[in-house]
């Protein structure tokens with residue numbers, strides 16, 4: 513750290529992304545990417561768009577918001593497009609950080625990072641023993657609420673009735689639902705948007721739309737909220753979604769059938785992975801996401817992570833009190849799933 517670094521950032525503990533090693537080929541089950549490539553038409557669209565890279569991209573993302581609006585039955589004014597959903601999450605903490613935030617003790621790590629970065633007050637609420645969210649402690653309307661649903665890294669789904677309770681607790685605080693994993697079997701709060709002016713739903717193309725490297729995310733809310741977020745966006749980075757990404761996003765939206773089929777394959781592999789791990793004696797948290805959160809019998813989370821890594825399989829381990837015995841394993845292809853199960857079996861054997 514240099515002596516020029518602003519005082520207020522000296523204690524910053526930045527977000528730590530999952531590793532993207534290049535040293536050898538791994539079966540990569542550590543960052544919840546899709547194992548399936550984008551539909552072929554996406555690469556073609558990007559190639560066409562590349563011919564006009566001398567021009568700035570459309571700062572309004574109009575075509576993309578129109579197409580997305582048609583798909584989700586929303587007006588373009590209900591949508592803001594961003595450089596990954598991480599960016600719109602940043603805008604949300606910037607825009608609404610005057611009121612402190614509540615979020616689960618174990619959830620997406622970036623919420624805490626943004627609060628620290630932007631000086632937003634927050635408090636973390638423990639999960640239940642089974643890793644589900646108990647909404648009772650969130651009813652305190654002095655706080656905005658944010659969580660992922662399905663939650664990460666647990667994969668557990670919160671029922672919509674609980675989300676409505678949070679929304680009804682007070683119209684003066686916001687409830688932000690991060691639906692990064694909703695396409696793998698979760699229940700979406702999108703249908704509540706018309707009824708609740710204090711709801712923001714955040715989504716991404718990174719997981720179920722095979723576009724993690726393209727960086728495309730968005731938020732849905734009533735028009736006034738979107739106008740706030742647009743004011744922040746135009747004050748920070750009006751050309752936030754590149755021309756290549758806008759064209760990739762548009763092409764993606766024309767391939768619904770393909771991406772739904774990918775999600776179905778992943779759901780099937782998830783159930784194969786879950787029962788395979790259980791057969792090996794693992795404890796597996798029921799998941800509605802494209803990953804499972806699991807604990808090996810008689811082996812620490814770190815030991816399992818390291819054992820798998822040595823065998824060429826990457827999973828994610830969090831060195832965090834309460835979840836340190838668990839690893840988060842992304843659901844891959846059927847072949848990757850079988851390989852994972854075989855390697856887990858070998859690591860358990862070695863550990864004996």
Ligand SMILES: *Cc1c(COP(=O)(O)O)cnc(C)c1O
Nearest residue numbers: 596597598620660692716718729
């Ligand atoms: C992956 C993920 C994101 C971020 O996705 P990007 O759109 O790639 O920035 C946001 N929230 C949760 C819960 C995630 O798991």
